[in-house]
Amino acid sequence: MTQTEFNWNCETLREHLDLYLDNHLPADAGQAARSHLDQCLDCTAELESRRMFRSRLRNVVRSDDTPPFLAARIRANLRSAQAPTRWQRAWALTVATVVISLGTAIAYQLGALRLTAASQESYIASVSSRIPALMRVGLGDHIHCSVYRKFPKDPPTVEELTRKLGPEYSGLIHILRKHVPSEFALMQAHQCRYHGRRFVHLSLKSDARLISLVIARKSEGESFEADKLIPELVHTDIPMYHSGIQRFELTAFETGSHLVYLISDLARARNNALMLAMAPEVKAYLSSL
């Protein structure tokens, strides 16, 4: 064949060794390179050395982890950015033909998880297992009661919400409305039960985000402080605890008798700031009960 054209010696082959490694030599040149390599230990060793260095380089560069919350921040950016224009028509069509109940936002939050009771429980379990036990209490109720909830299209009136929540806790409605941005509508306010525990639970929703204020009465001996959780925000009168898992950010504090959680898919700092702003009033309200 054309072997005579490519009579590699060590020097010329070394010049083209990277191309050979990249599989970018013409077929006949590659063939000739292989026959040289078959007989030349030095060039084979050099080839091996380059191959190994390349995979080392790959490993070193790729061992760098992404910072925590970078993905969450990007998702938050996307949600606040406008949907790509060409889709707006596609969206409208989809909405017209398929009844999108419960919101694509929620399916998106859960990574297209199917909403069966079993998968719901296993989802809650898998998410919760990676955060401290006392934080799980609030997260479980949020996912069970808000994330999986089919909210009505229009938010209920304050009167309806008050009636459902009961007069005892109705002051919380006012506190939430005062602090949560107006694009969030109060969709639900009730007392609920999850895994044998009672909660006061208020949920707010914007186009694609959910916020829950979840309050549980403390059982004997329960305390963030006793569990040695480290407060996220220390320069505050009320110590604030934080956990983040997947798209959920939890900020919590405790009173003598209650555990109070703010859980959302907002950015971590925003979730913290919102809880920080509300905490004194919520705390005062609970202690007046």
Place this chain on the structure above:
Amino acid sequence: MDNNVSQFPQNNATNSAALPSLHAGLRKDPETEGGPLTAGLAPEQRFEIEAMPHLRDIFQTATRILGDRNRAEDVAQEVFLQAWKSFGRFEPGTNCRAWLFKILFHCVNHHRRKWFRFPLLKETEEFIEANLTYVPPIPEQLTDEEILCALDRIPGDFRAVVLLVDVEEFSYKDAAEILAVPIGTVMSRLSRGRKLLREQLAAVAQSYGIGKPAPEGMQS
């Protein structure tokens, strides 16, 4: 113009204007891309499935190009925001990873004047021509830090092709498309970039006294 640059990373409007043609020419990659599998999904879900898994690669490459993790975070956010804004024009089945890298280098080029660690090619060309006669062997004992340090020391344009081809394992053709340069340019920068990297590695190794001795004329 310079005002725009200094507003980074908020000045997205300038960038997105130039984005429509970004995916032109990128190979279809049916093995790894969604195609018909994700065709029926909502854009958010498609983006989640097709684009978001590449965040780590984008961030790592940005870190090595910019030499700074904070800046890399900003740029990664910008890349995904740009990608989202033009995702409507992204053809399902096109190589999404390559498309994201193309946006990455688009963003980097847009801001590169600010970043002295990414000098323009003509400033470094002479230096390279003068230094490429001898190619030292790759030292055997190197720490991760030494490897990264050597990589960071080679000029940005060369570092970019080494990262794309040797680390991210793009083909020459995809690398050319991503960097918007001819394939011949990719090949020559790659060859020089690899040689420069080996020189830097040899220098590092020598300074620790672990490398093989340099050839005659290079020893001090």
